[in-house]
Amino acid sequence: MANPEDMYQCQTTNCGCIYNPDRGDKRGKVPGGTAFQDLPEQWKCPVCGAGTKAFRPLAGPGSVAEESAEG
Secondary structure, three states, rough: OOOOOOOOEEEEOOOEEEOOOOOOEEEOOOOOOOHHOOOOOOOOOOOOOOOOHEEOOOOOOOOHHHHHHHO
């Protein structure tokens, strides 16, 4: 199972889609085991269509959890 540091969450309004590298993205034809950093440049969120820049890590530096703890 992937660690939270390896999973990324879409930060667009009302989306919250989580990219789990263990699962990949069947819709986007990304096989399981593909790290977020290795996603193709043209990959988009399967829920809202946002690009990778709209995603942030679930844990670790620059993460959603880190900001919640600071606020």
